[in-house]
Amino acid sequence: MNDYQKLMERVHAPEELETKVLCAARRQAAEQPERQTGPRHLVKRNWKPVLRGAVCAACALALVLGTVRLRPAVESGEQPGGNPVVALDYAFGLTAYAAETGESIGPNANGGLALAASKDTELDYTVLDKETAEHGKFTNYCFQISGRDIQAVKLEIDRGGLYRRDGSGAAMSLGNSIEEPYNPEVSYGLWVPPEELLEGTALFDGAELRVTAVYSDGGEQTETYRLAKERLRAFQSEDGTMTLAPGLAGDEQADVQGLYAARLDGRWLQWPVQDSRTVWKGNPYGIINGKLHSGIDIPADQGAVILAAADGTVTETGFDTAKGNYLVLDHGDGLTTLYAHCRNVDAKEGDTVKAGEMIAAVGSTGMSTGPHLHFEVRQDGEAQNPVAYFDSDIRDTLKAE
Numbered sequence: 001m002n003d004y005q006k007l008m009e010r011v012h013a014p015e016e017l018e019t020k021v022l023c024a025a026r027r028q029a030a031e032q033p034e035r036q037t038g039p040r041h042l043v044k045r046n047w048k049p050v051l052r053g054a055v056c057a058a059c060a061l062a063l064v065l066g067t068v069r070l071r072p073a074v075e076s077g078e079q080p081g082g083n084p085v086v087a088l089d090y091a092f093g094l095t096a097y098a099a100e101t102g103e104s105i106g107p108n109a110n111g112g113l114a115l116a117a118s119k120d121t122e123l124d125y126t127v128l129d130k131e132t133a134e135h136g137k138f139t140n141y142c143f144q145i146s147g148r149d150i151q152a153v154k155l156e157i158d159r160g161g162l163y164r165r166d167g168s169g170a171a172m173s174l175g176n177s178i179e180e181p182y183n184p185e186v187s188y189g190l191w192v193p194p195e196e197l198l199e200g201t202a203l204f205d206g207a208e209l210r211v212t213a214v215y216s217d218g219g220e221q222t223e224t225y226r227l228a229k230e231r232l233r234a235f236q237s238e239d240g241t242m243t244l245a246p247g248l249a250g251d252e253q254a255d256v257q258g259l260y261a262a263r264l265d266g267r268w269l270q271w272p273v274q275d276s277r278t279v280w281k282g283n284p285y286g287i288i289n290g291k292l293h294s295g296i297d298i299p300a301d302q303g304a305v306i307l308a309a310a311d312g313t314v315t316e317t318g319f320d321t322a323k324g325n326y327l328v329l330d331h332g333d334g335l336t337t338l339y340a341h342c343r344n345v346d347a348k349e350g351d352t353v354k355a356g357e358m359i360a361a362v363g364s365t366g367m368s369t370g371p372h373l374h375f376e377v378r379q380d381g382e383a384q385n386p387v388a389y390f391d392s393d394i395r396d397t398l399k400a401e
Contacts, residue, residue: 092146092211092223093106093107094144096113096115096142104144107263109379110379110384111223111263112261112266112388113225114245114259114260115143115227115258115259115260116244116257135173136173136191136193136194137192138163138171138173138191139190139191141204142165142190143188144184144186145182145184150182150213150216151215152179152180152182152213153211153212153214154177154179154212154214155174155188155209156209156210157207157210158207159176160190160191160192160193160196160204161190161192162175162176162188163191164187164188165186165188173193205228206226206227207226207227208224208225208264209224224264230260231246232247232254232256232257232260233247233254234253244258245387246388246392248395249400253281253284262392266389267331267333268389268391269309269355270394272339273298273305274305274307275305276304277397278398279298279399279400279401280297280298280400284296286385295338295374295386296387298375299372301362301371302343302371303362304362305361306360306361306362306373307356307359308354308357309329309377310329310335311352311353312331312332313329313351314350314353315330319366321366323338323341324340324363324364324365325341325342325343325344326339326342326345327345327360329359334381335377335378336377337375337376337377338374340373341363341366341368341373342361342362343360343362343364344360345359346358
């Protein structure tokens with residue numbers, strides 16, 4: 001049995017997909033020149049066609065299911081016996097769920113999730129009625145888990161506790177960890193134990209939440225989130241959907257109480273301007289007057305140093321009537337950053353730069369009313385809210401003015 005057959009025994013592909021892959025493999029084999037023949041033990045076997053066929057099948061299957069990514073199982077791409085390996089890396093997602101309204105909010109491109117509660121539900125936890133004192137507090141900070149082929153879930157939080165809410169709305173406290181069969185209709189929430197009621201939801205500020213999905217083939221995927229008590233700001237994305245991101249000090253529109261769950265393995269950026277910690281609140285990221293402002297504006301003195309937000313390669317520099325002098329850095333895996341309205345650009349196309357390295361100077365070129373850096377973050381070409389790519393240590397130093 002060859003490696004393709006072994007893989008297809010583990011992955012149940014649609015019949016028409018397998019047929020197309022096998023036909024393509026046969027055509028490819030027919031087009032190849034005749035190989036050297038001889039005793040089997042003297043011929044070095046070429047695994048590339050076998051591996052290529054398996055990869056094609058797995059990639060096509062991923063497009064059908066929309067839930068798997070391909071990666072090597074080991075760095076060498078081989079098992080101890082010398083055979084190539086293809087492993088399926090399953091993906092799951094969390095969706096924030098507001099228990100009091102039933103509204104849901106998905107994660108941003110950096111994996112961050114805003115767990116929001118309306119002002120009316122941010123209650124005074126010092127009111128200890130009999131039921132609350134006995135059972136603790138079931139907060140409105142909830143989330144659901146979604147994904148294909150999930151058989152079970154494991155959840156763990158290092159302070160406070162968790163609870164389960166089923167389709168009927170009934171809630172049950174679970175302690176600080178739980179492992180149970182997966183049910184897509186169930187939501188999980190943060191639970192304040194009776195002995196912690198005086199602290200309220202502040203109990204979860206700085207907590208770590210670990211979520212593990214167990215799949216039908218026995219594989220597991222774990223994501224760890226750090227929770228931070230935040231005032232969240234609502235903004236409209238390019239596709240018209242409303243979402244939430246951490247607000248900054250001085251931003252009056254950051255008026256939603258909540259917790260922000262930041263994925264620990266998220267792609268965190270460094271702050272790109274050396275001598276400024278201000279974000280202009282008059283032109284934030286999001287839809288403004290029907291048009292997307294695709295970044296944030298950082299006012300600074302003329303000539304202030306602009307720094308690379310992460311390691312990357314300069315893929316584009318130039319002048320644009322709107323952006324002025326600008327450059328684009330590619331950080332890999334579809335993540336890019338743009339720096340516009342520069343006085344001058346020091347880096348050249350093709351240069352590799354390190355995070356924190358000087359790449360340009362603040363200016364007011366192009367369509368600009370004063371010296372500032374227009375800073376954008378894009379994932380796979382789509383504009384993202386840059387604030388979601390700075391960790392809480394950086395966000396705490398920023399101010400909207």
